[in-house]
Amino acid sequence: MNNKILLHMCCAPCSCYPVKKLRAEGIEPIGYFFNPNIHPYQEWQRRLKTAKEFAEKISMEIVTIENYQLREFLNRTQNYIEGVDAEETIKFADGHHSRCRICYSWRLMETAKFAKGNNFEAFTSTLFYSKHQNHQLMKVTAEKIAEAIGIKFYYEDFRDGWQEGIDISLELGLYRQNYCGCIFSEEERFSKEIHKSRKKYFKSLK
Template sequence: MTTFERPELTPPGGEKKVLLHSCCAPCSGEVMEAMLASGIDYTIFFYNPNIHPDREYLLRKDENIRFADQHGVPFVDADYDKENWFARAKGMEWEPERGIRCTMCFDMRFERTALYAHEHGFPVMTSSLGISRWKDMNQINGCGQRAVAPYQGLSYWEYNWRKGGGSNRMIEISKREEFYQQEYCGCVYSLRDTNRHRREVGRPQIEIGKLYYKKDDLD
């Protein structure tokens, strides 16, 4: 296993209380451990109504709860609210990944996160979404800044969790903890498009609940 030295983290304004929007355990594992190492008092906010179907949603959420409990980190389980997500996605069903449907999705999730932060006294919010190489960091940061704009005293932390070895640590933590390894972004349209691509290249279709990271794959 490779050893990395994490940089010291300083949230905006030197604040030490942060609300972390988490999309899943693999993406948030490094973010969580990095903030703990820097002495940041944070709470996880799990609001991801995009994840489909229900079994996939529960697998991702339960893995995140397990890891939060392991570290003694508070976990806010927000409503699933999938009907609202589908209503907002109407007309965007065939938009590509990183397009306007993803912007809508990030906006929706961050708006709810920002509201909770405002109502519960968090001066800073951030998200684990940006650590994934499949995501557009500028798109995510723009959604984060829009979400906090209505609330005076609330900041969105635009930290690049990929830098300084963060992406490598994310994978190592996932293997160490043997997290569930999701094979698509999360929404039903991502599942559809990923399976379509797999058919085109002769790969098997996604089997929900089958693939997990393995400790044996650690260097």
């Protein structure tokens, strides 16, 4: 592996450990911020600003896609929700994963295309650091995209450095958000009703 690797950054705090780990392996990543999933607009602006601040603080090159695509994100995810997975979504069984599948593939696809078009050897994502994402689904998605686009997917499970990443982000004084990104995840994070409903559903599975 040469060191020309494009690192999709879901946000600055989740980038702390992966960048440290890659650099320790002799890989100098270039950050790529493409996250149309972040809502509302001011939150997206804040995370974008923090990603740039992080890159500057650690002297990492970064590419930012600043075309905010709220409507396109909602179109894509709502069409899916209203389609094959409608029933599961209502039950909160698989709705999260259906929506996230679209979200992962859009962001990883754009990253892979940019990497291919700009002569990177491989791409990866800070999403593989998060304990809150569907890791296996993202891995399979990234592998399929890599094959389709004709570029390597650099896989590493960064979750081992969960606490270290949090510590670095605090040391750097980075803004740390408290929900994943989309407007649905904000509701899921703060709605007591949804929490109750999820709990009830998962209890019923036992």
